[in-house]
Amino acid sequence: MAQTFTSTPVKKKNPLRKWIIIISICFVYIWAFSGIPIIQIKETSSEVISSIFAGLFQPDWDYVYDPAGEDLLRGLLDTLAIAVLGTVIAAVLCIPFSFLAASNMSRGKVFSGSGKFILSFIRVFPEIVMALLFIKAVGPGAFAGVLALGINSIGMLGKLFSEEIESLDLGPKEALIATGANPIKAIWFSVIPQILPSFLSFVIYRFEINVRSATILGIIGAGGIGTPLIFALSVRDWERVGVILLGIILMVVIIDFISGKIRERLT
Amino acid sequence: MKTIEAPIQKKEIRIPSNRLKHSFTILLLISIIWLSGWKVEFSITSLINGLPNMVDLLVELFPPDLSYINNVTQPMLETIRMAVLGTTFGAIISIPIALCSARNVAILPIISIPSRFLLNLVRTIPDLLLAAFFVAVFGIGALPGIFALTIFSVGIIAKLTYEAIENIDPGPLEAMTAVGANKIKWITYGVIPQVLSQFMSFVLYTFEVNVRAAAVLGLVGAGGIGLYYERTLGFFEYDKTSTIILFTLIVVLIIDYLSTKIRERLI
Numbered sequence: 001m002a003q004t005f006t007s008t009p010v011k012k013k014n015p016l017r018k019w020i021i022i023i024s025i026c027f028v029y030i031w032a033f034s035g036i037p038i039i040q041i042k043e044t045s046s047e048v049i050s051s052i053f054a055g056l057f058q059p060d061w062d063y064v065y066d067p068a069g070e071d072l073l074r075g076l077l078d079t080l081a082i083a084v085l086g087t088v089i090a091a092v093l094c095i096p097f098s099f100l101a102a103s104n105m106s107r108g109k110v111f112s113g114s115g116k117f118i119l120s121f122i123r124v125f126p127e128i129v130m131a132l133l134f135i136k137a138v139g140p141g142a143f144a145g146v147l148a149l150g151i152n153s154i155g156m157l158g159k160l161f162s163e164e165i166e167s168l169d170l171g172p173k174e175a176l177i178a179t180g181a182n183p184i185k186a187i188w189f190s191v192i193p194q195i196l197p198s199f200l201s202f203v204i205y206r207f208e209i210n211v212r213s214a215t216i217l218g219i220i221g222a223g224g225i226g227t228p229l230i231f232a233l234s235v236r237d238w239e240r241v242g243v244i245l246l247g248i249i250l251m252v253v254i255i256d257f258i259s260g261k262i263r264e265r266l267t
Numbered sequence: 268m269k270t271i272e273a274p275i276q277k278k279e280i281r282i283p284s285n286r287l288k289h290s291f292t293i294l295l296l297i298s299i300i301w302l303s304g305w306k307v308e309f310s311i312t313s314l315i316n317g318l319p320n321m322v323d324l325l326v327e328l329f330p331p332d333l334s335y336i337n338n339v340t341q342p343m344l345e346t347i348r349m350a351v352l353g354t355t356f357g358a359i360i361s362i363p364i365a366l367c368s369a370r371n372v373a374i375l376p377i378i379s380i381p382s383r384f385l386l387n388l389v390r391t392i393p394d395l396l397l398a399a400f401f402v403a404v405f406g407i408g409a410l411p412g413i414f415a416l417t418i419f420s421v422g423i424i425a426k427l428t429y430e431a432i433e434n435i436d437p438g439p440l441e442a443m444t445a446v447g448a449n450k451i452k453w454i455t456y457g458v459i460p461q462v463l464s465q466f467m468s469f470v471l472y473t474f475e476v477n478v479r480a481a482a483v484l485g486l487v488g489a490g491g492i493g494l495y496y497e498r499t500l501g502f503f504e505y506d507k508t509s510t511i512i513l514f515t516l517i518v519v520l521i522i523d524y525l526s527t528k529i530r531e532r533l534i
Contacts, residue, residue, distance in 0.1 A: 028351060029351070029355070031348070032348045032351040032352050032355075033352070035344070035345060035348045035409075036348075036352065036409065036410070036413070048404065049404070052404065077306060078306060078307065080303070081302070081303035081304075081306035081307050082303075082307055084299060084300060084303040085300065085303045085304060085307060085309060088300055121516075124479070124516055124519050124520065124523075125512075125516070126479060126482060126483045126515075128395070128483040128486060128493075129483065129496060129512060132486075132496060132497070132500055133321075133324060134321075136320070136324055136500065137317045137318075137320045137321035137324055138313060138314065138317035138320070138321075139317070141307075141308070142306075142307035142308065143307055143308060143309060143310075143313065143314075145307075146307055146309065147314075212391075212393045213393070215393055215396065216393045216394075216395040216396055219395055219396075219399060219486065219487055220486055220497075223307065226396075229396070229399070230399060230487075233399055233400065233402075233403040234403070236403060241400070241403075245392070245396075248391070248392070248396070249388065249391045249392065252391040253387070253391060256391075
């Protein structure tokens, strides 16, 4: 497969380079395949798979609402709450970082460079690892998940927001300063109105991502629907896994739809 | 004069209704945030009580125990291997799905609508959930990780590719239809040459995403370096944890850099 991918686009270039590329890609694939465990098909696997499908297509509807305690709706609400709070924290915290990283707002390249470095450092940090660290700090539960999402979302929001600030029209600000406005008033009446719609749109987009992330935080014990899911998976209760997966898919689809509509109206 | 008057008039009419709407929106937002805070038991006191723990943790993370790199080199290579294979299988599977989803290739809605529905369904499930599911089916190891990454990659590559296919130049396609090419030739000579370089670029981008995803899949037992996060954190060996984090960040940055360079040359 690798050969067919590469041989077509480089047809017209010199043959030596083409062969070097093909051989290096082949080498990568030989290396990758050499480390794979051989697929072992057990005798029971067809039975297991059929029981999985039976369970997934006959969800455990009783789990949707259970007045006594843990149920699907409560888990989903928890997940949404984690995503909302994480996004709000990130939206507030990203503002100073993005002003620091924007090259037309902070004085000197040193500040904007360091701001950009902090943001990209946060961006490559996996949020699950962040959640593990916060669990160690504040104990397992939804609160650790909120903090992990809140800190982790700063990276992406700050980057998008600082780019927005860099493409800003500074004319109105200069005009306001010329009429004698103080710097805070100048920013409040000239900068904020220009960036508010796109800022809100980024925040809502990040909220969509956070809803997805919040569903997996529970796997490591940071609250939300992930915890009952991982329990159901470990005891192979496929009916319950089915209903939880269905709940997650429905929630994500609904949230995506609503936030897509809001973002359309914002921009 | 007219151009100046018009916007002012418009503004005066709109303000009263907008203000009511805005205050309602803000009220709704505040109540959502407040409810979420109540739901996850957000408390400043527990954050403040947790802060010393967090500072202790940060102090213990430094300095990293660099000798531990020897122990985690093999899992790191396994992580990259999983990402390579997952991306490749995902790319192969996403070719037919992308072709079926593109409205200008699959003209019949009976083909494009189900395949789009399938794609949207796949994209709502987070990668770690897929991995947890496959671990429950196939057992612990790199294999469930590869399967999870494969399905996760299909969601990204097929979506981006079908959007690219829908934007191709219809001229060559019409010419081929006019000379009587059958559907397979039509796709091979009309569609594929136009989207191949973009497709390769999407595959590389997905590879970047997959390396990051593969680094945490081990947390649910799906192979790779993620397993070592839990192991070192569980034994309170924080200097080793920070080594893993640093190592992952460096590998991710190198792969991002390389793949960005290749992608720049592709387009």
